[in-house]
Amino acid sequence: MPVPKAELHLHIEGTLEPELAFALAARNGVTLPHADTAALREAYRFSDLQSFLDLYYALMAVLRTPRDFTDLADAYLERAAAQGVRHAEIFFDPQAHTARGVPIGTVIEGLAASLDRAEERYGVSTRLILCFLRDESAESALATLEEAKPYLDRITGVGLDSAEIGHPPAKFAAVYEEAARLGLRRVAHAGEEGPAAYVREALDVLGVERIDHGLRCMEDPGLVERLARERIPLTLCPLSNVRLRVIDTLADHPLRQMLDAGLLVTVNSDDPAYFGGYAGDNYDGVRDALGLTPDQLRTLARHSFEASFLEDDEPRRARYLAEVEAYTF
Numbered sequence: 208m209p210v211p212k213a214e215l216h217l218h219i220e221g222t223l224e225p226e227l228a229f230a231l232a233a234r235n236g237v238t239l240p241h242a243d244t245a246a247l248r249e250a251y252r253f254s255d256l257q258s259f260l261d262l263y264y265a266l267m268a269v270l271r272t273p274r275d276f277t278d279l280a281d282a283y284l285e286r287a288a289a290q291g292v293r294h295a296e297i298f299f300d301p302q303a304h305t306a307r308g309v310p311i312g313t314v315i316e317g318l319a320a321s322l323d324r325a326e327e328r329y330g331v332s333t334r335l336i337l338c339f340l341r342d343e344s345a346e347s348a349l350a351t352l353e354e355a356k357p358y359l360d361r362i363t364g365v366g367l368d369s370a371e372i373g374h375p376p377a378k379f380a381a382v383y384e385e386a387a388r389l390g391l392r393r394v395a396h397a398g399e400e401g402p403a404a405y406v407r408e409a410l411d412v413l414g415v416e417r418i419d420h421g422l423r424c425m426e427d428p429g430l431v432e433r434l435a436r437e438r439i440p441l442t443l444c445p446l447s448n449v450r451l452r453v454i455d456t457l458a459d460h461p462l463r464q465m466l467d468a469g470l471l472v473t474v475n476s477d478d479p480a481y482f483g484g485y486a487g488d489n490y491d492g493v494r495d496a497l498g499l500t501p502d503q504l505r506t507l508a509r510h511s512f513e514a515s516f517l518e519d520d521e522p523r524r525a526r527y528l529a530e531v532e533a534y535t536f
C-alpha cells in the first residue's frame with residue numbers, strides 16, 4: 208500500500224478519463240469529435256497550457272446531470288484511494304458548467320452525493336473548494352460566489368485557476384474579500400506560469416492561506432524565506448509541470464531545493480486524467496527522478512496533512528499523521 212497522503216490540488220473536471228467521457232457522452236446523447244477512447248487518449252497528448260485548456264473545456268460537454276458529477280467524483284475517489292489518498296480537498300470550476308447551462312446546484316449536489324459516501328466507500332475524507340476562472344471577469348467571479356450561497360455548507364473554501372498570465376491575483380480582490388467575510392478558506396494558483404510577484408500578490412491582496420503550484424517562488428529568495436517562515440503550504444504538481452512544459456523533465460523539478468529551503472511543499476496530481484498520473488504516481492515520479500529518501504517522502508506525506516484544512520477535525524488529522532509516522536517505506 209502506498210504511503211497515506213492528502214491530496215490538496217485536484218481539479219475534479221481533470222479526472223475525466225476517456226472511458227468515462229465516452230460513457231457519459233452516450234448516456235447524454237453528446238457527440239464527441241473523437242472516434243473512440245484511443246483517439247481521445249491521443250488527444251490528451253497536448254503540448255501547452257492553452258491546448259490542454261481547449262480540450263479540457265470541450266470535454267466538459269458530457270457533464271450534464273447530478274449523476275454525471277457523482278460518477279466523476281466516484282471514479283476519482285476510487286483511483287485516489289488505491290494510491291494512498293486518505294483525504295482529498297477537491298477543486299471544481301462552476302463557471303465552466305454554468306456557462307453552458309448547467310446550474311451550480313447540479314454540480315454541487317452531484318459532487319456532494321459522491322463525497323457524502325466517500326469515507327464509507329473509499330476510506331477518504333473530503334472537502335470541496337470552489338474555484339474561479341481567472342480568465343473570466345471579476346464580476347463573473349462575484350456572481351458565481353453569489354450563486355453558491357445556498358450551498359455554502361458544502362464548501363470549505365475558494366480558489367483561483369485557469370490561464371494565469373495577464374490575470375494577476377489582484378483582479379479578484381473583491382471576491383476574495385467577500386469569501387473571507389463568509390468564513391471560507393482561501394487558496395489560489397500562483398507562480399506556475401506567472402511570476403513570483405503573483406505569489407506575493409495572492410498572499411498580500413487575496414489573503415490566501417495556501418499557494419497552488421508556486422514553483423516560481425524559487426526566483427525570489429526573499430519570498431522563499433517568507434514562505435518558509437510563515438509556513439505557507441505550496442501544492443506542487445510535478446507531472447503537470449512536465450506536461451505543461453513548466454519544466455522539461457521531472458529530473459529538473461526544484462522539489463529537493465524547496466524541501467532544503469524549509470518550504471511546506473506537498474505533492475499532488477492537478478488534472479490526473481490529462482497529466483499522466485494520480486497522487487501516488489506523482490510521489491513515485493519524484494522519488495525516482497530526484498532520488499528522494501524515505502525520510503523525504505515521509506516529510507511530503509506529513510506536509511500534506513499539515514497543510515490540509517482539517518482545523519475543524521484535529522483528531523482526524525492526528526490519526527492521519529500517526530499513519531504516516533507508522534508507515535514503512
Ligand SMILES: [Zn+2]
Binds near residue numbers: 216368396477478
Ligand atoms: Zn491546478
